[in-house]
Amino acid sequence: MNMSVFSHPEFDNHEHLSFFSDPETGLRAIVAVHNTNRGPALGGCRMYPYASDEEALRDVLRLSKGMTYKSALANLDLGGGKSVIIGDPRAHKSEALMEAMGRFLEQLGGLYIAAEDSGTSVADLQVMGRRTRHVAGIAPRAGFDGQPSNGDPSPATAYGTFVGLQAAVQHRLGRGDLEGLTVAVQGIGNVGYRLARHLKEAGAKLYVHDVYAESVERAVDELGATAVSGDEILKLDVDVVAPCALGAVLNDDSIGKLQAKVVAGAANNQLAQSHHDAVLAGRGILYAPDFVINAGGIIDVCHERNGHDAAAVRAHVETIGDTLGEIFARAEHGSQPTGVIANQLAEERFRGKSQL
Numbered sequence: 001m002n003m004s005v006f007s008h009p010e011f012d013n014h015e016h017l018s019f020f021s022d023p024e025t026g027l028r029a030i031v032a033v034h035n036t037n038r039g040p041a042l043g044g045c046r047m048y049p050y051a052s053d054e055e056a057l058r059d060v061l062r063l064s065k066g067m068t069y070k071s072a073l074a075n076l077d078l079g080g081g082k083s084v085i086i087g088d089p090r091a092h093k094s095e096a097l098m099e100a101m102g103r104f105l106e107q108l109g110g111l112y113i114a115a116e117d118s119g120t121s122v123a124d125l126q127v128m129g130r131r132t133r134h135v136a137g138i139a140p141r142a143g144f145d146g147q148p149s150n151g152d153p154s155p156a157t158a159y160g161t162f163v164g165l166q167a168a169v170q171h172r173l174g175r176g177d178l179e180g181l182t183v184a185v186q187g188i189g190n191v192g193y194r195l196a197r198h199l200k201e202a203g204a205k206l207y208v209h210d211v212y213a214e215s216v217e218r219a220v221d222e223l224g225a226t227a228v229s230g231d232e233i234l235k236l237d238v239d240v241v242a243p244c245a246l247g248a249v250l251n252d253d254s255i256g257k258l259q260a261k262v263v264a265g266a267a268n269n270q271l272a273q274s275h276h277d278a279v280l281a282g283r284g285i286l287y288a289p290d291f292v293i294n295a296g297g298i299i300d301v302c303h304e305r306n307g308h309d310a311a312a313v314r315a316h317v318e319t320i321g322d323t324l325g326e327i328f329a330r331a332e333h334g335s336q337p338t339g340v341i342a343n344q345l346a347e348e349r350f351r352g353k354s355q356l
């Protein structure tokens, strides 16, 4: 198959693409740098058994562009990039392969900085880090919540989601406190559980579902949550639905059944298709765009590079609420879906700004 780049449907004037091959270790990788107007391109290094080179290229082009928008909306001096390693992380991963990736990243001289992503772990990034300085999210440190951390961004992601949820509730329901607010949390994992705890501390009443019974039990026992079935969680008569598990949960089927007035959760790619933000708006449901509300993690990772002062990270994460407030106001004023406005605001923040 002929693989095109400049005429690829996902090509969006990406600044730089690198293809790396190391026969000795079997490494095949692509690095895409979408835009560096705000700073070096930071983004995850994904390892996945792509069925074809074309599939890997499509993913890296799409995901690197997404990082430009996400970092700009998070007020970070970073651009957008991503890397993909073609291979099955369970079968093909080795220290030699990760070191080879590190060597390649070093060649890029800091244009792109790799972080953990699906198929790679903090430990893998540390192995890459033997060969390059251009990896992030690997330094042991006091975590965002004061606990020792190996770089897990979940506490910051959960706090950012909590702050963003508050902004959405303020905008849509006109209330500044969460006392008695009802929230359905789908997925009680690293982020979902911590979000639920913040909500509980703020006086909210919780409904939860997870495919793991132990996670549900913990939320019931420790947070007084009510367990509901997977079929019910998105359809409950609650104030807010917080998707914190999977993507594509907001689709033609589920949106019609939502009773909540606000959707604000951490899961990536919640909209099954991009126009579903308009469908939500049409039903009077305020949607907090996922790539804005879940940016706490990347903010945390970025601060690691600047010395990591917990108070500074916290203050920065709290700007997620301000950004969402601006998006909600503009969306209402212009009668536009929140996702569209978020993209416009990101473009305002990264276009025309060049500092490298």
Ligand code: NAD
Residues within 6 Å of the ligand: 152, 153, 154, 155, 157, 186, 187, 188, 189, 190, 191, 192, 209, 210, 211, 212, 215, 230, 244, 245, 246, 247, 266, 267, 268, 294, 295, 297
């Ligand atoms: P996680 O794997 O710790 O938690 C996800 C939870 O969802 C698990 O407990 C899992 O059992 C549950 N789950 C899976 N399928 C489900 C279903 N059908 N119904 C209900 N629950 C289901 O992951 P996480 O780190 O908490 O991340 C959650 C989401 O937030 C993901 O979409 C992730 O991409 C996104 N996100 C996470 C971070 C972060 O810092 N961890 C940052 C940005 C975005």
